[in-house]
Amino acid sequence: HFTAEGIPLTPxxxxxxxxxxxxxQALLVVKDVNGTEIGTSTPVLPVSTELRCVNSGCHSSEQAILNAHEREQGFDPNDTPILCASCHASPALGTPGNPEAGYFSRRIHDQHDFLDQTMPGIDGCYRCHPxxxxxxLRxxxxxxxxxxCQDCHGNMQNVARTIEQGRVxxxxxxxxxxxxxxxYGEPVGQLYRNSTGHGGVMCSGCHNSPHAIYPSxxxxxxxxxxALQGTAGTLSDCTVCHGVVPGGPGPHNTTTSVEDEVFGATAGRLTVSPNPMVQNATIRIPAGNGGEGRLIAFDANGRTVAAFKPRELGDGSLGVVWxxxxxxxxxxxxGMYFLRWENGTRSAAGKVLITH
Structure with missing residues (x-):
């Protein structure tokens, strides 16, 4: 991969x-020592000004935000511009901030967690995030x-509370x-955007950036x-990089089967009826405490086929009709499909045979 820093860009x-x-889009041209073009790339450069507290319709003016801020020692709301991250640490900007002020992300999500009730879901997130x-999220x-957003990050309150509990x-x-x-996951403790696999290839090289996973x-x-393989979607044509389809293991190869992974990491069992499935099947989740969570269906190769948010069924149980x-x-x-449900505290697994 390559990095280009210090390039000014506006939306x-x-x-x-x-x-x-x-x-x-940028145009990247790679040339050899003789100046002969050997490759091009047209990466997208996301940039937006949509994080605007006033234009979003939430605050009357930027000055009003400053005036409502606590009058900390040495803080003058008239001494502008003021970078929020100069006091509130932001790893995204590399600012250490003032430890007593707390992370910028924590303060923002904590002070705006009322949006969980007044504007739940992605519309609330888009008030600030572009x-x-x-x-x-495209x-x-x-x-x-x-x-x-909430499916991965949790709601506003969860984002704030997890930072309070030590998350950076x-x-x-x-x-x-x-x-x-x-x-199909990155190493424990490592971000997807920094992770590699299959001979050191960046994960995003085949799948794209976290919020723009192929096909976007x-x-x-x-x-x-x-441009590389003729279709949108995960880069899966071996000949793009290798020139031929090589023998041996491909990306994400492990000695563990998908069935072992899905069932081995769960404590409960999903009930699927009818099974085999001809037209549809009801997937029931074991009774217990916890939220609705998410249910994911994988094919025999471990690829995600469908994702669901379970709901209460007619008999009062929690589940999905697929x-x-x-x-x-x-x-x-x-064929055979493997099912896994998690809600953060409990998990369950099952499988269903589709015959139609």
Whole structure:
């Protein structure tokens, strides 16, 4: 991978200087020592100004925010501009802040946790995170599986409380392995965006960035992978990198089967009826305490086929009625599928055979 730092960028292109364009593309050209072009890339550079407390309709003015702030020693609301992270530590900006002031992420989510009730779901997040126009959660998990920010990060209160309990924001974040099994997850304690696999290839090289996982709902995100293999989606054509389809293990290869991983890490068992499934099946979760959590269906290769938010069924139990449809409304092929449910405190697993 490569890194380019210090390049000034705004969301306003020269051609439309008054209209925000949050997903501009760069052109990277690689040449050899003789100046011969040997490769190009067109990565998306996400940039937005949608984190605006006043324009979001929440605050009357920036000065009003400063005036309402606690009058800490040495703090003058008229001495502007004031960088919030100069007092409130932000690992994203590399500022240590004042330990007594607390992390910026903790303070913001704690002071705005009323949005969990007044504006729950992704619309509340988009009041600050880009945004109503940018809609930064644009990858397949959001556009094809209907996941929202809360499915991975929890609600506003959870974000704040976990920081209070010792989590470092921006450094300790949700992990792929939580849902996709260890086989498809990053090492414990390491962020997806810093992780590698299959000979040292960055995970994002095949799957893209965390909030724009292939296939992204933003066409420009998909441009590189489409240029390489002809279709959007995970980079899966071996010949793109190898020139041929090599023998031996491929990406994510382990000696553990998907069934072992799904069942070995769970304490309970899901009830599936009817099984085999012809038209649909009811998947029931064992009784117990805890929230609704999430239920994920994997194919025999460990790939996510469908994701659900369980609901109360007619008999009072918690579960899902699955008609065999997966991502994008596509019908799952006949075969064995593995099911795993988690809610943060409990887990359960099962499997279903689709015969139609």
């Amino acid at each position: 306003y292109p020269d051609a439309t200087p008054t209209t925000e364009d949050p997903y501009q 945004g109503v126009h940018a809609r930064c 990858g397949t998990m959001g556009t094809d599986f209907g996941l929202e 924001p921006w450094v300790q974040e949700p992990a792929c392995r939580t849902c996709h099994t260890e086989r 709902g933003e066409a420009r995100d998909n441009a590189n992978v489409v 008609d065999g449809q997966g991502r994008g409304g596509r019908q799952a092929e006949p």
